Structure formats: C-alpha cells, structure tokens
Amino acid sequence: MSGRVLITAGASGVGRAMAEAFDAAGAQVWVADVNPKALSDCPAHWRRSEANVADENAVATLFQDIEAEWGGLDTLCANAGIAGPTASVEDVALDDWRMCLAVNLxxxxLSAKYAAPILKRQGSGAVVITSSTAGQYGYPNRAPYAAAKWGMIGLAKTLAMELGAHGVRCNVICPGSVEGPRMEGVLQREADAKGMTRDQVYEGYASGTSMGRFVEGHDIANMAVFLASDAARLVSGQVIAVDGHTVNPDPKV
Structure with a gap:
C-alpha cells in the first residue's frame, strides 16, 4: 500500500510492529514516541519525533511538522498507552487515575483533534485507535485502564460519524493480552497482589480465551494495515478484537 502513516508510541512494542508492517506494505512511516533511545533504534528511513501525546503543545507541533514535510496524512494510528496502576478501586490514587486517562484517552x-482537519481537507484517510478488550468487558483491579479504553471506543465511534461525510474512516482495534514487556509488568504486579506466581497469572489470562494463548504484536499490526487499506474502504465505526476470542474476561486461577 502507498500512503503516509503516523503511529504514536511507534518505536517499540505493538507500535513498532505496526510501523514495520506499514513499512513492509510500502507506506511512508512516521513514528512518535516519548522514548528517545527507542526512537534512535528505529530504521533511518522512518521519520521520527519525540513527543508526549498527553501534551497538547507537543501534539500540535508534531502535526505541524507532518504537514510541513509530507503535506498531508493518510492514516493515524493512535496507539499510545500506558498500563496504569494494578489495584482495587479504593486503592487507586487520583494522580495515577489521571495519568492513565491522560495518556490513553x-x-x-489530541491525536485525532489535530489529524482531523488534515484528513477532512484532503477528503480521505483512516484513523485506527488501539483500545483493549478491557474496553469491552472491564478489567478487575485496572479501573483507570478500563475506563480509558472504554472512552476510546466512544471517541472512535463519534469520530466515524463526524468524519465519514469527508471520506475518512475510524475504527478500533481491541487487543487482548499481548506478549511483551508491558504485559509482563502487569502479570508480575497482579501476581504480587494475589500472592501467586507470574506463570499462574499468565495461564489464567490465556485460559480466558477460546484459543488458549496471548496475541503478538504482528497480529495487531496486520489488522491495522488492513483497516487503513482500500480493502476496508467501507469499514468504519467498528470495534474489532484481536484477542484469540475472549470467553472469560475475569478467569479465576
């Protein structure tokens, strides 16, 4: 595919997998990330910006740079997110709640706010928002994360309605448990809170899916490329889980 793609949190994890998949598909790739080391490790032909998506000035500058260099944008992958605290709701500090919602929701x-005028002017484009199955089912001991991810789905469905008349589509990917460092942190924190081992918690999550396994970054990336492509030209306002089919969002182990 051709096109110009921005991926937030694109220097590592799921975002890096998205960037690699779009690159392989022939798109021009721009990654934004808060981690300068991860950005420096990205391929030299990718455009790279250090930017915190929770900072409006930083986001505004990012999109100004994109317009100056590219003259437009075809796909926004709003992928940035943090796990937030692992605690029962009464033990969640308000500052931690606010930080989780600031980065995720x-x-x-903010990414959509500054992408929308560009996409509307050119009369085409796609927005792909990375939410979570926590935004579909809830997530015990992760109230800030679940609340943010539910909110992202409402945002995306509204964007699909606002932007559709301008030829712009918006869809949501809801990953399940994704192999990688961020999920490893979640597993260990939950294991510590429950007096269990990391492997016990891992098996509990995996057993909550009909396919009995975690997903990998490239599974999410492949869906993002599809949703940005002409093959999905009439797919908009949809929430698509890539999770191995969650059958029990709160498995007991």
Missing part, C-alpha cells in the same frame, strides 16, 4: 483525543 486524552492522547487519542
């Missing part, structure tokens, strides 16, 4: 909002 406000970050997606």
């Amino acid at each position: 406000e970050g997606a909002f």
Whole structure:
C-alpha cells in the first residue's frame, strides 16, 4: 500500500510492529514516541519525533511538522498507552487515575483533534485507535485502564460519524493480552497482589480465551494495515478484537 502513516508510541512494542508492517506494505512511516533511545533504534528511513501525546503543545507541533514535510496524512494510528496502576478501586490514587486517562484517552483525543482537519481537507484517510478488550468487558483491579479504553471506543465511534461525510474512516482495534514487556509488568504486579506466581497469572489470562494463548504484536499490526487499506474502504465505526476470542474476561486461577 502507498500512503503516509503516523503511529504514536511507534518505536517499540505493538507500535513498532505496526510501523514495520506499514513499512513492509510500502507506506511512508512516521513514528512518535516519548522514548528517545527507542526512537534512535528505529530504521533511518522512518521519520521520527519525540513527543508526549498527553501534551497538547507537543501534539500540535508534531502535526505541524507532518504537514510541513509530507503535506498531508493518510492514516493515524493512535496507539499510545500506558498500563496504569494494578489495584482495587479504593486503592487507586487520583494522580495515577489521571495519568492513565491522560495518556490513553486524552492522547487519542489530541491525536485525532489535530489529524482531523488534515484528513477532512484532503477528503480521505483512516484513523485506527488501539483500545483493549478491557474496553469491552472491564478489567478487575485496572479501573483507570478500563475506563480509558472504554472512552476510546466512544471517541472512535463519534469520530466515524463526524468524519465519514469527508471520506475518512475510524475504527478500533481491541487487543487482548499481548506478549511483551508491558504485559509482563502487569502479570508480575497482579501476581504480587494475589500472592501467586507470574506463570499462574499468565495461564489464567490465556485460559480466558477460546484459543488458549496471548496475541503478538504482528497480529495487531496486520489488522491495522488492513483497516487503513482500500480493502476496508467501507469499514468504519467498528470495534474489532484481536484477542484469540475472549470467553472469560475475569478467569479465576
């Protein structure tokens, strides 16, 4: 595919897998990330920006740079997110709640806010928002994360309605448990809180899917490429889980 693609949190994890998949498909790739080391490790032909999506000035500058260099944008992958605290709701500090919503929900909002005028002017494009199955089922001991991910789905469905008349589509990918460092942190924190081992918690999550396994970054990336492509030209306002089919969002182990 041709096109110009921005991926937030694109220097590592799922975002890096997305960037690699779009690159392999022939797109021009721009990654934004808060981690300068991860950005420096990206391929030299990718455009790279250090930017915090929760900072409106940083997001505004990012999109100004994109317009100056590219003259437009074809796909926004609003992928930035943090896990937030692992604690029962009464033990969640308000500052931790606010930080989780700022990066996950406000970050997606700000990215969409500054992408929308560009996409509307050119009369085409796609927005792909990375939410979570926590935004479909809830997530015990992860209230800030679940609340943010539910909010991202409402944001995306509204964007699909606002932008559709301009030829712009918006869809949501809801990953299940994704192999990688961020999920490893979640597993260990939950294991510590429950007096269990990391492997016991891992098996509990895996057994909550009909396919009995975690997903990998490239599974999410492949869906993002499809949703940005002409093959999905009439797919908009949809929430698509890539999770191995969650059958029990709160498995007991």
